[in-house]
Amino acid sequence: MDQLNIDFKESIPVAQLGIIPLESSRELGQKVNEYIVSWRNDRLSTNQGNILFENYKKDTYIIDSKCSRFGSGEAKGTIYESIRGKDLYFIVDVTNYNVKYKLCGYENRMSPDDHYSDLKRLIAAAAGKARRINVIMPFLYESRQHKRTSRESLDCAVALQELKSIGVDNIITFDAHDPRVQNAIPLSGFESIQPNYQFIKALFNSVDDLIVDSDHMMMISPDEGAMSRVVYYANVLGIDMGMFYKRRDYSTVVNGRNPIVAHEFLGASVEGKDVIIIDDMISSGESMLDTARELKKRKAKRVFVASTFGLFTNGLESFDKAYEEGVISKILTTNCIYQTPELLSKPYYVNVDMSKYVALLIESLNHDRSISELLDPSDKIHRLLKKYNNR
Incomplete structure (x- = not known):
């Protein structure tokens, strides 16, 4: 004040x-x-x-x-x-x-x-x-x-x-x-x-045992479109970053877009590290959860997802399942758009107040x-x- x-x-x-x-x-x-x-x-x-x-x-x-x-x-x-x-x-x-x-x-x-x-x-x-x-x-x-x-x-x-x-x-x-x-x-x-500062503040307030250095944490871009965001976070926090790119089938169109065939990863090892996936929005969440599963396959310690807009167009069931399986630890989205009471009640959800x-x-x-x-x-x-x- x-x-x-x-x-x-x-x-x-x-x-x-x-x-x-x-x-x-x-x-x-x-x-x-x-x-x-x-x-x-x-x-x-x-x-x-x-x-x-x-x-x-x-x-x-x-x-x-x-x-x-x-x-x-x-x-x-x-x-x-x-x-x-x-x-x-x-x-x-x-x-x-x-x-x-x-x-x-x-x-x-x-x-x-x-x-x-x-x-x-x-x-x-x-x-x-x-x-x-x-x-x-x-x-x-x-x-x-x-x-x-x-x-x-x-x-x-x-x-x-x-x-x-x-x-x-x-x-x-x-x-x-x-x-x-x-x-x-x-x-x-x-x-x-x-909302860079608000995301980091909300993450720090909700998780009290993070070690913020290159040996224990990594920023992840789920695709090439989120690279600029991830580069900023990695530089300001002084940690490494990695990136997935989506290999798509351009011969087919499903729901207005080409389906993803595979997620390919570029970057250093994520084994034993807390990783934070950054993107602008969670729509259906399918791509984000695929990225989280790929990171867990590579032996990432915990996966945190931070996205400015949580649309959750296909509901929350897939996220509930991913949380129960240990695929994701926290999901952070802002209150800039409508949040359902169901979303706000989830144990893995962190509301970033803007x-x-x-x-x-x-x-x-x-x-x-x-x-x-x-x-x-x-x-x-x-x-x-x-x-x-x-x-």
């Missing part, structure tokens, strides 16, 4: 703050709001009498809003408070399938397309009256369709250009499947943030301060590692 006072007490906000969490992100939005309310109430500033600090301290910064649906499934977005001149932050989880609506008497679960449409509706409801519009979309909409390999749609690029065209100034996402998709809007604000980090991002941007230190937490990780080793 002292650091927050030092950082912001002399700063002037861009405009009055407004947070609009969509139904898909109500819980995360409420936690973010509570942090900001607490920080601002405790903060002492020499500029409190300045007109620019009008309504700086409030009981809540959440703007009352709603997306209502007609019986036909059509919808409208409504904002129930004045947002003129405000710095607005929309928070949306496009993967939250637990949000439902009625369609011609049937109950429908909302898809990513539905959540994205609701986001556009509420931005349209702002009607250009806000000072600045920012979108926090932890799981980037259509980020898995980010490149063209044949006659295909470029959905993510189209969505980014569409958001820009309706007035969005900044887009903040976490661990984009391929951050190069920002090239679709090169003159707009776009940040793909890695609400404080999101609140700090919003607070920094609202004060027009650099977020460079938030994007590269190397120093914080080194301090955390030193504290853990001296425990």
Whole structure:
């Protein structure tokens, strides 16, 4: 809290703050709001009498809003408070399938397309009256369709250009499947943030007997796409890394993709070492569990899985079985997207809470301060590692 006072007490906000969490992100939005309310109430500033600090301290910064649906499934977005001149932050989880609506008497679960449409509706409801519009979309909409390999749609690029065209100034996402998709809007604000510090902190808090050195621990990339993430962790922790690559059958397509024939490993021996598999998402989990089994075959000691987004599209049974068999020890995913009560109750699951980090991002941007230190937490990780080793 002292650091927050030092950082912001002399700063002037861009405009009055407004947070609009969509139904898909109500819980995360409420936690973010509570942090900001607490920080601002405790903060002492020499500029409190300045007109620019009008309504700086409030009981809540959440703007009352709603997306209502007609019986036909059509919808409208409504904002129930004045947002003129405000710095607005929309928070949306496009993967939250637990949000439902009625369609011609049937109950429908909302898809990513539905959540994205609701986001556009509420931005349209702002009607250009806000000072600045920012979108926090932890799981980037259509980020898995980010490149063209044949006659295909470029959905993510189209969505980014569409958001820009309706007035969005900044887009903040976490661990984009391929951050190069920002090239679709090169003159707009776009940040793909890695929750590196939060993962390491959560792992250290949940496992108290790790030995963090090259003789006892190793970072693993499950495929070539996660290499950059794993290289960062390995360098900042001072340990070795290894990589699997997926040998696929390109003559066959199953569920929209080429099936994996084998996982080939590149790297030093993992025998007797704790290994941490890092990736951006767990979808069905099949590939991740195959990687974990391959590591156990190579006599790895314990296998920890860390992934920003835990979708678990095929349920948790395969993970339960892997835990019972000793294939995995812990699974860490963030609360940026919907987590089922069943997942939260699992003995192997570690919830990585991102609400404080999101609140700090919003607070920094609202004060027009650099977020460079938030994007590269190397120093914080080194301090955390030193504290853990001296425990």
